[in-house]
Amino acid sequence: RLPVLVGAVLLEHHSFQAITFVLDNSARKELEQRKDDFISMASHELRNPLTALKLRITLLHRQLAKQGLQAAVSALCSMETQINKLTRLVEELLDVSKIQAGGLEYAQEWVELDTLLREIVDTIRQTNPSHTIMMRGAVQTSLLADRDRLGQVFTNLLSNAIKYSPGAETVEMDLSASAETVTVRVQDHGLGIPREQRDKIFERFYRVTDSRQRAIPGLGMGLYIVAEIVKHHGGTIMVESEVGKGSAFTVTLPMRRGD
Ligand code: ADP
Numbered sequence: 001r002l003p004v005l006v007g008a009v010l011l012e013h014h015s016f017q018a019i020t021f022v023l024d025n026s027a028r029k030e031l032e033q034r035k036d037d038f039i040s041m042a043s044h045e046l047r048n049p050l051t052a053l054k055l056r057i058t059l060l061h062r063q064l065a066k067q068g069l070q071a072a073v074s075a076l077c078s079m080e081t082q083i084n085k086l087t088r089l090v091e092e093l094l095d096v097s098k099i100q101a102g103g104l105e106y107a108q109e110w111v112e113l114d115t116l117l118r119e120i121v122d123t124i125r126q127t128n129p130s131h132t133i134m135m136r137g138a139v140q141t142s143l144l145a146d147r148d149r150l151g152q153v154f155t156n157l158l159s160n161a162i163k164y165s166p167g168a169e170t171v172e173m174d175l176s177a178s179a180e181t182v183t184v185r186v187q188d189h190g191l192g193i194p195r196e197q198r199d200k201i202f203e204r205f206y207r208v209t210d211s212r213q214r215a216i217p218g219l220g221m222g223l224y225i226v227a228e229i230v231k232h233h234g235g236t237i238m239v240e241s242e243v244g245k246g247s248a249f250t251v252t253l254p255m256r257r258g259d
Contacts, residue, residue: 040097046090054083092221096204099228106146106232113139113150113182114175120151121173124158130169131162137175139182143253149229156222157186157249163216165190165246180255187248193241201239202227210243 057079064072098104121133143150154173161171168189176183191212193201200206205220207213230237234254241247 036097036100039093040101043090043093043097047087047094050083050087050090054080054087057083089219092219092225095225096221099225100204104149104228104232106149108144109147110142111145111147111150112142113184114141116147116151117154117173117175117184120154120158124155124162128162131165132170133158134170134172135175136172139175139177141177141182141255143182143233143255145233145253146229150233153226153229153251154184154186156226157251160222161186161188161190161247161249163218164188164213166216168246177255181252182255183250183252185248185250187246189246192243192245192247193239194243195241198239198241202237 057076061073061076061080064076095104117135121135125133158171158173165171165188170189172185172187174183174185174187176185191210193208194210197206197208201208201220202223203220204224206224207218207220227237230251230253235252237249237251239247239249
């Protein structure tokens, strides 16, 4: 009788463990779902008042400029800059939650990559006088893609290259093309990324744990969105990096999606 009894006790013990495990798992999943729902609702709730605020400030800006009130106009300009920063954060939060909920929506149009990249580099040069961006090579080609989303990819890579290279003023962007693909490489000479964390930086909310990196503000959303957009366009993204020497992100896109 003893082995049977022991068996029964063991069985009971195991199924108890199994139930606890199932409860743990479903409780965790529910919590995870609630967190995703919260991010989605929070980003919507934050976006609406921000849009209204931005509109009011733009109108006020125009009125004050007409009246020649220069001091008030420059105060409003710095408010606009802060609002734009906040808006970008909220948009990223919204993108992350859309990806979680099934994906972003994409337009499809012919995009002249060269022109798009030159526009992005011009804008970034204006807002980041601390760094020199060198653009090398050219690709005389159009891609069937979502222009804004592709723009988001390269704006993000360039902004990161600048952000994570304090004191290393040069960032290079190299363009090249083969018969079937175009390649854009963004290289900086900044902090670099430790080897064991290189794959993780494309995960949602992941930030490198190094204290110098942590001192730089960010929420770990940009590269997660970038990787998603590149994947949607049938491309790849990879990173090479050395701590203390810099990082290079290479995006390769097919000339025509679906060919
Ligand atoms: P964020 O910069 O807002 O934290 P990202 O998703 O753009 O989020 O990047 C994820 C992490 O990858 C960053 O927190 C940073 O630690 C690291 N990282 C990204 N780009 C670079 C770069 N060019 N050089 C060094 N580290 C980088």
